[in-house]
Amino acid sequence: MARKIPVKRVIQYRDQGFSRNMIAKTQKVGRSSVSDVFKRADELNLSYEDIKELSDKEAYRLFFPERYQSEVLYTLPEYDKIHKELQSVGVTLKLLWQEYVDQCNDTNGIAVGYTKFCEDYQKHIDQYRLTNHLTHKPGVSIQVDWSGATMQLLDPATGELRKVYLFVGTLPYSQYTYVEPTLDMKSNTWLHCHMNMFAFFGGTTVRLICDNLKTGVISHPKEGDIILNEQYEALANHYVMAIMPAQVRKPKQKAAVEGAVGKIATAVIASLRNELFTSMGDLKVAIREKMMAFNETPFQKREGSRQLIFAETEQAKLRPLPLVPYEIAEWVYGRKVKLDCHISYQKNHYSCPYQYVKKKVDLKVTHHFLEIYFQDERIATHKRFPQYKEYAFSTSPEHLPDQFNQLEWNDQRLLNWGLKIGPYTHKVIQRVFENLLLKEQGYQSCLSILNLSKKYSNAALETACQVALEKVYSPKYRQLNAILTNPANNKTMENAQSTYTESMGFVRGADYYGGKHNDK
Numbered sequence: 001m002a003r004k005i006p007v008k009r010v011i012q013y014r015d016q017g018f019s020r021n022m023i024a025k026t027q028k029v030g031r032s033s034v035s036d037v038f039k040r041a042d043e044l045n046l047s048y049e050d051i052k053e054l055s056d057k058e059a060y061r062l063f064f065p066e067r068y069q070s071e072v073l074y075t076l077p078e079y080d081k082i083h084k085e086l087q088s089v090g091v092t093l094k095l096l097w098q099e100y101v102d103q104c105n106d107t108n109g110i111a112v113g114y115t116k117f118c119e120d121y122q123k124h125i126d127q128y129r130l131t132n133h134l135t136h137k138p139g140v141s142i143q144v145d146w147s148g149a150t151m152q153l154l155d156p157a158t159g160e161l162r163k164v165y166l167f168v169g170t171l172p173y174s175q176y177t178y179v180e181p182t183l184d185m186k187s188n189t190w191l192h193c194h195m196n197m198f199a200f201f202g203g204t205t206v207r208l209i210c211d212n213l214k215t216g217v218i219s220h221p222k223e224g225d226i227i228l229n230e231q232y233e234a235l236a237n238h239y240v241m242a243i244m245p246a247q248v249r250k251p252k253q254k255a256a257v258e259g260a261v262g263k264i265a266t267a268v269i270a271s272l273r274n275e276l277f278t279s280m281g282d283l284k285v286a287i288r289e290k291m292m293a294f295n296e297t298p299f300q301k302r303e304g305s306r307q308l309i310f311a312e313t314e315q316a317k318l319r320p321l322p323l324v325p326y327e328i329a330e331w332v333y334g335r336k337v338k339l340d341c342h343i344s345y346q347k348n349h350y351s352c353p354y355q356y357v358k359k360k361v362d363l364k365v366t367h368h369f370l371e372i373y374f375q376d377e378r379i380a381t382h383k384r385f386p387q388y389k390e391y392a393f394s395t396s397p398e399h400l401p402d403q404f405n406q407l408e409w410n411d412q413r414l415l416n417w418g419l420k421i422g423p424y425t426h427k428v429i430q431r432v433f434e435n436l437l438l439k440e441q442g443y444q445s446c447l448s449i450l451n452l453s454k455k456y457s458n459a460a461l462e463t464a465c466q467v468a469l470e471k472v473y474s475p476k477y478r479q480l481n482a483i484l485t486n487p488a489n490n491k492t493m494e495n496a497q498s499t500y501t502e503s504m505g506f507v508r509g510a511d512y513y514g515g516k517h518n519d520k
Contacts, residue, residue, distance in 0.1 A: 003197075005033045005037060005060065005064075006027060006029065006056065006448060007037055007051075007056070007059040007060050007062075007063050007064075008048070008051060008052070008054070008056055008059045009027055009440055010023055010027065010029065010034055010037045010038075011037065011046070011047065011048045011051060011059075012048045012052075013026070013027070013043055014037075014038065014041070015047055015048040015049075019186065020034045020035060020038065023305045025357055030123075034353065036064075037063060038064045040064070040509060041063070044062075044063070046062075046063075049086055053223065054424065057474070063159055074297065076112070077097075077100050077112070077117060077120070077121075079120065079121055079124040081472065082096050082100075082121060083121075083124070085488055086137070088276075091115070093118055093121060094114070097114050097117045097118075101115070102266070102303075103412070111444075116406070124175070130441060132417060136319045137173060137318075138171075138173040138174065138313050139171075139173070139203075139205055139206075139317030139318045139319070140173070140205055140206055140207060141171075141172055141205050141206065141207040141208070141209055142169055142170070142171055142197070142201075142204070142205045142207070142208050142209070143169070143170050143208075143209045143210075143433065144168065144169045144170075144193075144194070144197070144208065144209070144210050144211075145168055145169070145210065145211050146165055146166065146167060146168070146185055146211075146263065146277045147165070147166035147167075147168050147179075147261045147265070147269075149166070149261075149269050150163050150164055150165055150166065150269075151163075151164040151166065151268075151269055151272070151277075151283070152164060152277075152325075153183070153277055153278070153283060154276055154278050155278075156278045156411035157230045162183060163183075164181045164182070164280075164283065165181070165182050165185050166180070166181055166182075166264065166268070166269075166287075167178055167180045167181075167182060167189075167190070167193040167197075168260055168261050168264060169193075169194075169197040169201075171201065171205070171310065173309070173313070173314050174309040174310040174314045175260065175306045175309075176201070176295055176309070176310035176314065177260045177264070177289050177291065177294065177295060177306065177307045178196075178197045178200045178201065178291070178305065179264055179268060179287055180193050180196055180284070180287075181280065181283050181284060181287055182196070187229060187231060187232075188231075188328055190232075191231060191232065191328050191415065192328070192421055194208075194235060195235075195326055197327070198239065198321060199321070201315075201318060202315065202318065202321070203318025203320055203321060203404055204240075204241055204317050204318060204319045204321065205241065205318065205319065206241065206242060206245050206319070207241065207242050207243075208236065208242070208243045208244065208454075209240050209244050209245070209486040210243065210244075210245050211245065230331065231328060231329065234329060235326055238322060238326040238427070239321075239322065239326065240319070263294070264291075264294070267290055267291070267294040268287055268290045268291065268294070271290060271326055272286055272287075273291065277363045292307075294306075295307040295310075296308075297391045308420065327366035327368065327369070328366065328367075329364045329365060329366045330364075330365045330366075331362060331364055331365075332345065332362065332363040332365060333362045333363075334360045334362070335360065335361055335362070335363055336358065336359070336360050336361075337352055337356045337357050337358060337359055337360075337361060338357070338443075338444045339357060339358075339443050339444060339447065340439070340441060340442075340443040340444045341353070341354045341356075341395075341399050341400055342395070342444065343361060343372065345362065345363060345365065345370060345485065346385075346387070347390040347391055348389060348391065348392045348393070348394070349387045349391075349392070349393045349394070349395075349441070349444075350370055350380070350382045350393075351380065351382075351393075351394065351395040351396050351399040351400070352370065352372045352374075352379055352380040352399055353379055353380065353398075353399050354399060354400055354401045356374055356379060359374065361373060361374045361379070362374075364378075365384065366384070367384070368383065368384055369381060369383060369384055370382045370383075370384045380396065380399065382394040382396075391476075393436075393441045396443060410443075411433055411439045411442070411443075414429055414442075414443070414446040414447070415429055415430065415433075416449065417429075417450050418430075418446075418450060418459075421450070421453055421458045421462055422458065422461075422462035422465070424465035424466040424469060425449075425450075425453075425458075425461055425462050426464075427469060428449060428468070428469065428474070428475055428480075429446050429449065429450070431473065431474040431475075432445050432446050432449070432474065433446075434474065435474070438491060445476070445477065448477040449461075449475075449476075449477050452464070452477075452480060452481065452484060456484050458486060461480070461484070464480045464483040464484050465480065467483055468480055468483060490507070
């Protein structure tokens with residue numbers, strides 16, 4: 001049932017000299033209800049001595065006979081229970097009123113109308129200073145934004161003052177707030193702040209409400225679909241959240257974080273204005289301490305604090321974090337699968353199934369892994385080579401066909417081609433295969449070298465191989481190409497080309513020896 005005003009205790013405290021505010025606070029009664037009791041006591045000229053022998057029910061009936069009759073006539077809703085039910089996602093006052101009416105019908109009680117039901121619920125939350133769950137439900141949404149106000153960080157090496165930006169995330173129900181300082185507002189920084197915020201809260205919500213900033217939202221038309229930044233959308237998919245940017249020039253749609261930004265200007269920026277920080281680590285520690293105090297400070301117009309309400313009500317309703325942490329990914333599009341069943345990325349080579357040879361694939365690259373996609377379907381995953389490593393191969397045996405030499409090229413054919421050009425070219429091709437665990441890994445390198453003969457001639461390539469072998473044990477394409485394109489080598493190339501032609505000699509055709517010219 002709805003709580004009745006504790007008339008006897010209110011009058012007792014009044015007679016002992018307590019103020020309206022003190023009685024409302026200690027007895028958890030709305031100030032307006034205390035004022036109603038004071039007013040009725042004056043009208044009836046009653047003190048605590050006059051009613052101390054009455055029961056609570058009798059005292060209430062004496063002060064508010066109309067309310068008492070109404071409460072006797074109607075089966076009143078249990079607004080405490082209704083307030084808790086409204087915390088659940090999808091639960092509305094309309095639904096709870098209908099359930100209340102059904103319950104009254106089952107017990108032959110008389111239900112109040114929907115309008116009075118809503119009005120009395122509003123009086124209930126006003127009276128006891130409760131959060132209106134019609135506006136926010138726990139664990140449903142997070143609001144994020146950049147703080148307009150900034151801080152400064154001193155670079156001790158240069159004496160330069162660097163601007164520090166503040167990322168702010170707030171849970172609207174409890175108003176529990178997270179703040180992180182950053183040196184820029186770039187896309188990757190924005191994503192990292194989200195990941196750190198989720199870890200701080202210990203979970204995620206169904207919705208994430210942000211501003212229309214370019215690092216997250218590409219387009220937010222009045223009509224039509226919202227287009228998110230590709231990486232921001234990937235983050236939302238990983239955490240299974242719906243990102244809902246606030247409408248342009250509609251700050252009230254993310255009022256919680258807008259309010260938090262204003263309070264943080266005082267709680268963090270203003271309170272640390274006289275301190276000078278020379279490292280981001282020290283600044284983060286100072287901000288964390290200020291935010292802890294901010295979240296633990298009691299509300300002025302509401303019971304409890306941000307920390308208390310978060311811990312008691314909202315934390316349990318957050319969705320658990322994914323088992324696998326999110327990694328920021330870079331997408332590379334349109335890479336062609338080579339004949340050796342590999343694609344190249346940053347001078348290293350990664351295999352994919354042989355069925356995709358000569359087809360174009362997309363790469364999803366994170367700090368630790370490289371994934372290969374064909375038409376939005378992942379076809380291979382590799383551990384990424386560190387940035388200092390070059391010309392390395394990551395090859396999965398199952399990606400290669402059982403009879404790899406059934407492809408367009410094999411090692412013997414490439415060696416034969418090199419031999420036709422000359423002994424130095426043949427030696428270069430031999431040395432390409434010499435240090436490979438899988439001969440297939442050398443196919444593309446050999447083709448790149450041999451195809452130089454089409455661009456510069458066999459003689460030029462043979463000479464370049466001769467020159468390169470004098471300096472490098474196993475020359476690569478880039479070294480041979482540099483020799484061929486270097487103007488300083490022109491004279492050497494011309495002499496070698498002449499020597500190459502003489503050494504090959506003049507070869508008469510088969511027709512000559514077939515007897516056509518014997519009649520001379």
